[in-house]
Amino acid sequence: MSEQAFMAIKDLHDKPFDQGTITKLEIFEAYTQAWLPTFVMSGFQNVCIIDFFAGTGYDKNGIEGSPIRILKMILDHVEIIVNKKTVIHLKLNEYKKSKFKELQTACNRFIESHPVLDSFLKIEYLNLDFFIAFDYCYTDIVNYPSLVFLDQNGVKFLTIDILSQLGKSSKTDFLFFVSASYFKRFGNTPEFRRSIDFDIEKLKANPYQFIHRNLIDILKNTLPKESELQLYPYSIKKRSGIFGLIFGASHLLAVNKFLEIVWKKNGLNGEANFDIEDDMGKAQLSIFEQPKMNKIQSFQIKLREKLLLKEIGNNKEALIYALSKGHIGKHAKDELVKMKNKKEIDFSGKSPKVNYESAIKNNQLITFNILEKKKK
Numbered sequence: 001m002s003e004q005a006f007m008a009i010k011d012l013h014d015k016p017f018d019q020g021t022i023t024k025l026e027i028f029e030a031y032t033q034a035w036l037p038t039f040v041m042s043g044f045q046n047v048c049i050i051d052f053f054a055g056t057g058y059d060k061n062g063i064e065g066s067p068i069r070i071l072k073m074i075l076d077h078v079e080i081i082v083n084k085k086t087v088i089h090l091k092l093n094e095y096k097k098s099k100f101k102e103l104q105t106a107c108n109r110f111i112e113s114h115p116v117l118d119s120f121l122k123i124e125y126l127n128l129d130f131f132i133a134f135d136y137c138y139t140d141i142v143n144y145p146s147l148v149f150l151d152q153n154g155v156k157f158l159t160i161d162i163l164s165q166l167g168k169s170s171k172t173d174f175l176f177f178v179s180a181s182y183f184k185r186f187g188n189t190p191e192f193r194r195s196i197d198f199d200i201e202k203l204k205a206n207p208y209q210f211i212h213r214n215l216i217d218i219l220k221n222t223l224p225k226e227s228e229l230q231l232y233p234y235s236i237k238k239r240s241g242i243f244g245l246i247f248g249a250s251h252l253l254a255v256n257k258f259l260e261i262v263w264k265k266n267g268l269n270g271e272a273n274f275d276i277e278d279d280m281g282k283a284q285l286s287i288f289e290q291p292k293m294n295k296i297q298s299f300q301i302k303l304r305e306k307l308l309l310k311e312i313g314n315n316k317e318a319l320i321y322a323l324s325k326g327h328i329g330k331h332a333k334d335e336l337v338k339m340k341n342k343k344e345i346d347f348s349g350k351s352p353k354v355n356y357e358s359a360i361k362n363n364q365l366i367t368f369n370i371l372e373k374k375k376k
Contacts, residue, residue: 057106
C-alpha cells in the first residue's frame with residue numbers, strides 16, 4: 001500500500017452532505033452555541049475559533065458547512081459580544097486552492113450581509129498544510145480560550161503529539177473527526193503507524209461498532225501521565241461505514257456541556273446516532289428471559305454500589321463520577337432520588353443537586369448519608 005493511496009482523501013464537498021455529515025455538523029454547531037457565551041460572559045477579551053478543514057462553506061445543495069455555521073453562532077451572540085467588548089478571532093484553513101477561493105467568497109458574502117460583525121470579528125483565511133497551520137495557530141490556542149475543529153477524512157492528523165498539545169490548555173476544547181474504515185483498511189501499514197502507533201489488532205478484536213470507544217481507551221493510555229485531557233467518543237453510522245467524533249477538553253464545564261448535547265441528541269446512549277448497545281433489543285425480551293440492563297441502568301447500578309460502599313459521599317463526587325463514565329448528572333440524580341425513596345440513603349432537600357452549577361461552580365455540597373436497615 002503506497003503512502004499516496006493511504007493518504008488519498010475523499011472530497012466531502014463533491015456531493016451533497018449525507019445525514020451522517022449533517023449530524024456531526026449539528027453537534028459541532030450545538031457545542032459552539034454553548035461554548036461561545038461561556039467565555040464571553042466570563043470577561044475574556046479575546047476568544048478564538050479555529051476550523052482546520054473548513055471546506056467551501058456550503059455543500060452542493062446550499063447546506064451550511066462548519067464555517068458558515070460558526071459565523072451564524074457568532075451572530076446569534078452579537079449583543080453580549082459587543083457589550084463585553086470581546087474580540088472573536090476566527091481562523092479558517094483550507095488546503096485545496098479551489099475550495100479556498102470558494103470558502104473566502106462564501107464567508108465574505110455572509111459578513112458583508114451582517115456588517116455588525118466587522119466591529120469585533122477578526123477573520124483570517126489560511127491556505128496551508130495542516131501541520132503548518134497548526135503551528136501557526138498554536139500561540140492563539142494557548143493564549144486564548146479556543147475551540148478547535150478538525151474535520152479530517154481519515155486518521156492522518158490524529159497523533160498523540162497533536163492531542164497532547166491541545167490538552168495543555170484548560171481553556172481549549174476540540175472536536176476531532178476520524179473514519180473507522182481507515183483503521184480496518186490501513187491499520188497495519190507503515191504509513192498508518194507514522195500517524196498513530198498502537199496495537200491495531202487489539203483495536204480490531206472488539207466489535208466494530210465500538211471502535212471509537214476502544215480508540216479513546218487506547219489514546220487515554222498513550223497520553224502523558226500528567227495530562228488532564230478528557231476524551232469522549234461519538235460514533236456516526238453512514239452507508240459507507242462508521243465515522244467517529246472525538247471530543248477533548250480539560251475542564252469539567254466543557255465535558256458537562258458536551259455530554260448534555262450528545263445525550264440530548266440520542267437519549268438512548270449519548271454515544272452514537274444509532275443503537276450502539278442494542279438497548280432497544282434488551283427492552284423487548286420475552287417473559288421467559290432475564291431482563292438485561294441498558295446503558296443508563298448499568299451506570300446507575302455501579303453508582304449505587306459506590307454510594308453504599310461510601311466511595312461517593314456527596315453530589316460533587318457523584319457528578320464527577322457520572323461525567324467520567326460519559327453520563328450526565330440527571331442519570332445520577334434519578335438514582336439518588338430512587339435510593340432516598342427506598343430509604344437506602346438520605347440527604348437534605350428534595351434534590352441531590354447533581355449538576356455543574358450547584359456541585360462545581362457554586363460548591364453547594366449535598367452529603368449523602370447511608371441509612372442502616374432496621375432489623376425486623
